[in-house]
Amino acid sequence: MSTPTAHIASIGTALPGDPVDNASLAKVLGVNEEWIEVFIGTKTRHFARDLGTGEVRWSLADLCAQAAQKALAAPGVDPADIEFIVLGTATPDTLMPATVNQVADQLGLDQVPTFQLQSGCAGAIQALSVGQTMIASGQYRTGLVIGGDVCSKHLDVQRDLSGAAPSDLVNFVLFGDGAGAAVLTAEPAGQRVALRHVLNRFTGLGRKPGQVIEWFGLADRHDDRQALTEDYKAIEERVPVMAVEILWELLGELDWEADDLDFLLPPQLSGRMTRRITEELDVPTAEEISCVADTGNNGNALPFLQIEKLLDRMADGHKALAVAVESSKWIKAGFALEKI
Amino acid sequence: MTDSSTAAVLSLDDFVTLVRDEIGLDIEPDQVAVDFDELPDWDSLYLLKLVTALELATGRKIAVGKVLEARSLKAIHDVAVGG
Numbered sequence: 001m002s003t004p005t006a007h008i009a010s011i012g013t014a015l016p017g018d019p020v021d022n023a024s025l026a027k028v029l030g031v032n033e034e035w036i037e038v039f040i041g042t043k044t045r046h047f048a049r050d051l052g053t054g055e056v057r058w059s060l061a062d063l064c065a066q067a068a069q070k071a072l073a074a075p076g077v078d079p080a081d082i083e084f085i086v087l088g089t090a091t092p093d094t095l096m097p098a099t100v101n102q103v104a105d106q107l108g109l110d111q112v113p114t115f116q117l118q119s120g121c122a123g124a125i126q127a128l129s130v131g132q133t134m135i136a137s138g139q140y141r142t143g144l145v146i147g148g149d150v151c152s153k154h155l156d157v158q159r160d161l162s163g164a165a166p167s168d169l170v171n172f173v174l175f176g177d178g179a180g181a182a183v184l185t186a187e188p189a190g191q192r193v194a195l196r197h198v199l200n201r202f203t204g205l206g207r208k209p210g211q212v213i214e215w216f217g218l219a220d221r222h223d224d225r226q227a228l229t230e231d232y233k234a235i236e237e238r239v240p241v242m243a244v245e246i247l248w249e250l251l252g253e254l255d256w257e258a259d260d261l262d263f264l265l266p267p268q269l270s271g272r273m274t275r276r277i278t279e280e281l282d283v284p285t286a287e288e289i290s291c292v293a294d295t296g297n298n299g300n301a302l303p304f305l306q307i308e309k310l311l312d313r314m315a316d317g318h319k320a321l322a323v324a325v326e327s328s329k330w331i332k333a334g335f336a337l338e339k340i
Numbered sequence: 341m342t343d344s345s346t347a348a349v350l351s352l353d354d355f356v357t358l359v360r361d362e363i364g365l366d367i368e369p370d371q372v373a374v375d376f377d378e379l380p381d382w383d384s385l386y387l388l389k390l391v392t393a394l395e396l397a398t399g400r401k402i403a404v405g406k407v408l409e410a411r412s413l414k415a416i417h418d419v420a421v422g423g
Contacts, residue, residue: 232383
């Protein structure tokens, strides 16, 4: 008997509250609005935290559960069939319990194996990889794969940012919050999109991290370490090169030609970086599916937001390829989809 | 320091001082015209601080698009004080 192929049966996403535009963000941060528009190229993002008061309106678990509920409510999907849950996130609500278990609780799911991956921009793909492997094992037939981040945990609106380092400040204009979920099945169901291949590989041996997110405990919470650090220069240099390498590696693995691609889902760093990377990927015959200019970089939610847009356009036989790079410790990631 | 008449007084030397103070980039006046590729410590993220600092110092709005096209600090200074 051949190894079962995983299929995406449905997708759900959740973005908290109204979009926050650059004018509102620039005012709160005391930075130049046009700089965000031109340099970052992101127009809007969503925050789980109220930008005016700092009040937390949604937890990561709330957003993940909202996204999962949408995926579970889709035609051809039965919540009673869910046999496992995998969540990828860089920003869990608490270290324990793992947020995935709070999501299961909100969804009314019980007696299923749950996994949470501590992960950045490659996390959704790592979660897909785990889900695919579980289905390929033949032991599980249906599972829920989720990715989400609440980056606004670090958006301290009371903080005086006038003295903040650029590597600190840039995080406030790059990131947003959100979640996405997919129901994976062993047999084609619902959207009938086959997950043809998943790439998830650590390539950071001996390389300095491109992004660091600290966490603080009782003993070190008063340290003045920068909570988020972005080596933007290294990211600008390395990510486009890695993205091209990933594209060609995936095409080689699949024995697909670049011309075979109907859709390309490029890495979603920021509106401007994504435009640049897409140019370098240079697959003019494939339609680009991006969301970051409207959603902000909401980490583990991004591939699901892209797949949601993709499913609106995909017809039978269409092929799509997604590329992602996690610059924290330089992880290459990607996946290929085919509607059957 | 907030009206446009002060824009012309941001000399290149004042600009170098501002670059040193605001972004901590240790440059000498003779390095302002070199291409960013030859300035190993340059990081495009510095532009955020620099644009904000230049707007404060000159009292005028800086054309960010033009600053992003600049290939040297001198070219940014030209954008900041130019027409």
